[in-house]
Amino acid sequence: MGKFILKRIGLACVTVFIVTAAIFFMTHILPGNAAERILGPFAERSNVIALEKELGLNRPLPVQYFNWIKQTLSGSFGNSVQFKSPVEGVLFPSMLYSLRLASLAFVIVVPLSIFGGVVAAINRGKLIDRIITVGGLSAAVVPEFVWAVVLVLVVGVKLEWLPVTAYPDDGSSISTVFGYLVLPSIALVLVLFGYISRIARAGVIEALDSDYARTAILKGLTKRQAVNRHVLRNALLPTIAVIASQVPYLVGGLVAVEVVFNYPGFGSLLLTSVQYRDYPILQAGVLVVSVVIVGMQLIADILFAVLNPRIRQKVSE
Amino acid sequence: MTSPTPSLELRNLSVSYRVRGIERSVLRDISISIAPGEAYGLVGESGCGKSTAAFAAMRYLPRNGSITSGSILFEGNDITSLDEDRIKDLRINAISMVYQNPVNALNPTLRIGKQVAEVFKLLGKSEEESIELTKEALRKVQIAEPASVMGRYPHQLSGGMAQRVVIAMAIASNPRLLVMDEPTTGLDATVEAEVLDLVRDLRRESGTSVLFISHNLGVIRTMCDRIGVLYAGSLVEEGPTETVLNAPNHPYTVGLLRCIPKGGLNKNSERLDTIAGTPPSLGANLPGCVFVDRCTIAVDRCKTEKPELVDNGSGHFSKCFLSDQAVNMPRAKVPVSPNAQATPTSKSPLLEIEHLSKTFTQDTNDVRVLTDIALSLGEGETLGLVGESGSGKTTLARAILGIISPDEGSTISMHGKKLDALLGKRSAEEVGAVQIVFQNPDSALNRRHTVARIVARAVQKLAGKSREESEELAQNLLRDMSVDALLHSVKPSQLSGGLKQRVAIARSFAGKPELIVCDEPTSALDVSVQANILNLLVDLQKRERVSYIFISHDLGVVRYISDRIAVLYLGRLMELGTSEAVFNGPHHPYTEALLSSVPAIDGSQRVRIRLGGEIPNPSKPPSGCVLHPRCPRVAGSGVEHLCTSVEPPLAEVEPGHFMRCHIPLTNLEKLQSK
């Protein structure tokens, strides 16, 4: 089992490496660079060249990338171009904010969608099933910012139930902070719910239609007993994989939602960094995001292997 | 004469399924009565509704199924509309079921011990008691190491072992009725025999009533006191097993029994009889007799009126207006004169295989699936290939075809010329010369292509004809195989199993085949259709002088169609000889055990030789002769020391008869004639 885990970690690292390299080359190959952006389109050519030299932008690309790796491994991410301060100081606080928002959304959506999927599956074909399935998937396909705007209008402005920025004043209590985070989280939840609940539903249906579920009933278990003891453990296995696959969408959704709610999280930072060509932040940000996403997939993979006897046995041979 | 309350009674039961919005009849007004302690066999081909009847007895129907009329009675009590709670109690205490696919019937993420113990907990036992009782239950079904099995997961069990576990779960509550739905279909012959022995023993001990569902008449014969024959959801004949099978009274039963290759019949002596046509589609509207479209003695009355149950005496009933004429109904085809010459003229062999081995590498293990096979096949000859799981017969077939490349040193030659191991390197003629008919026609025919295209393309590529020529030739080929021209533009999913297989056979004849590998070509087909296909293959062989390598687990079919037979065990050739020599003996101990485990439909009984244990893992073969841990003839053979240490060579013990066994032929003869 240990070998399996190590192998998976190795593969994960390779993936992260590929991702950061790809992003690095992509952003640097295409026209326009940070120096030009900072000094503006009317700056003197000589000033631009001087700044380029200062930022190390005149070196060949592989060298730049290599320098960046060296720098990162020794613990420093460099300095932000737009804020003129170390990247860590800007990046990590923003990530913390995003983490709060993302965690709330995650904590709401996972149990909710699994529950929704199970209910839909058990009531297959009935109205409640159609509502959950069709409703969920329809909601999933509407962009987060649309949900956010509608929520702001209806809940925030018209009904005045909840605040419409996600960022309360410093020193507010946990419950106030929570209140501010509710609307943006809901926007994220609405988009993530559909797909996870659909996979949970499919898993439960497959398990309900299986021969072993039939055996459970014919042994004399009630439907509820059969579901709890036999069906769920098999049905929810594929759901683990799908939850991990939704993490990228969660991160992507953060960008739009943070803009609507004016929230100083990683999403907003990404947007402004892109506008400023702030490569140090972008590189560091991409690195952290890919580590998080790939890490979640890794955990899901390992969890799946541990819980699935077929794979667990194969792996430990 | 007062008869005791029947254990199970289905009274005028009709069941229908809702498919794509329409209600379709699956069971039509059937009435069955099983006395306490009796074993009742329900027999029929695919789609006849027998599984539905089994599940109805458990009051379990799929989501789209419903009982449209009639009733189900258990021990005299009407359970048709009983609420779920009471049904649940019945299932816990009184009625149990054994399923067709045992590994799938177990929860893949729970250990065996837990699943079996659950049954005891439902009976009210405590946790510790349940575990003890589980161990006992597993021992009762002859599992040697219960503790070890209890810790395993279903996918770690063999089919036979899994079925024992399912049986253990079923008998745990000492049920009064046991419903068994094709419990041994899909198991190897020797394993099947063991499981059936077990069921018989358990029945004798407990006196449970049994409802036994199967399509295999031989199995039913050995297990059941009375049988019912089901066709298109209707019970057409019923009675004591011996009576029905020896003196059937319904045209369908008569036809069915005639289709099955029996005893000493072989292709040269007599054609198999067939039942023309195909069963009606699911839920079709059948105003008259359900069998009328295929019956050779049907009259007008049969089309419009439903026949009543005719009492033929001593509990033997049939649903036919003409039941007394049934047994003499005309055969579908004219039997071939017994002197038709089909023995191959001996020339140089067509196919020669030497030192064929195949090793698969799975992760880090090397698994030797085939070891040192040597065979030869003449023109127009059929070699039957027999073996259970792990024997390597499918691998052998695929190696000959070139789909799999065998290990270094293996040679496959046609007409003395060596065939390249890689299919891609063989010429079009070579490829066309060696073809295959697969087991599953649904998988073998591209469901998005029309029948005509499938065959025409093969002609185009293998016979090198132009597009237009190929189309015409394909039409001829298909017509030859009795696939009517009007069906040529149809896709395979529209055809019945038998027709699909004919298309596959037509395709294999597209080039100029000299050897066709038939890999279980009739195993997925109903018995009546099987006879048709076998007749076709025999005719084609006579006309085209094509050779067959015929793989099948059905020994009756192999015996009927083969000139010579090869018996494989764990990738090794155990015996090779003419059909008669191998079947009549003296034969290899493995062959002996194999033959004795097949329940014969004509009731003839061989001495039952049991093969203990399980088929070994091919990656860890036993030392010496690979059969020795299970061989019934090792003890007392006088050569025990050799069997455990030295692998016997394939030796010619009689002219043309080869065996891989240390025991001298004369000793085998003596031992086997007892």
Add this chain to the structure above:
Amino acid sequence: MSSSPISLKHTAAQERRTMRKERIAVLRSNKAFVAGVILVGFWILCAIVGNWVVPQRPEFLDMMVTDLPPSGAHWFGTDGLGRDVFARVIVGSREILVMASLATVIGTVCGSAIGLVTGYFKGRLDLFVMRILDAISALPVLVIALLALSAVGGSSAVITVLIIGFVFTPIIARTVRAAVLGESELDYVAAARLRTEKTPYILFNEILPNVLPPIIVEFTIRLGYAVFAIATLSFLGVGVALGSPNWGSQVAENYSGIFIDTWWSTIFPAAAIATLAIGINLIADSVMEAFEL
């Protein structure tokens, strides 16, 4: 044979016809499918004839009529620059539909090709390609698109279409690959090799027709997500030509209006996005169900 050849064919053809009729009947009675077709059909109509049908020109600024609520003259009101919101919403359908369709087609074609090849050959090629696909899906669509578009300068519809197509490729490739893995196990593939067929023939003439259903289903699902992505990108200010009446940027421009009660210039474009996306999704869902029959 008691059943004549003619009746045999009739039964076969009848079976085929009844099955198809039943499928279509199920589809037609599926309210979701009908609703989806109506929604999407409406927007396609707008995309085609929008320009000629709207009462005002979408770019027409009139600082005299800014922020007017919906009325007889302006069905959806006017925005902060006095432009007719109705016209902008109707005409805005063309851009997003064209871009989403193109992106999805690109992604589907590339993804299917990759899926076919990796699913059939397996082995090292498969592992290598899957690694790369994993890397592409390790980042959110949005992030990749943002980065790529920013590098180019922000307003290129072409790059947007290409990037979205690029990001869809791994998702579709995975689905197609799984389907192809299943198909290549079937015997007709071996039968094709036993006819000396070459690999391209096997991939395109034997396997592809059988994996078309999942490809079609994926296409319809991805189309919905393409609309999603393009709308979001234009909301964030990247990816579309400046000045064109696209829905995302309309929402972005007029969002602050929500707080001063001029909600119509934001909500109507937002509703347009929602209805188009949901419409496509309803069709996709029904198609998927129909294929499962």
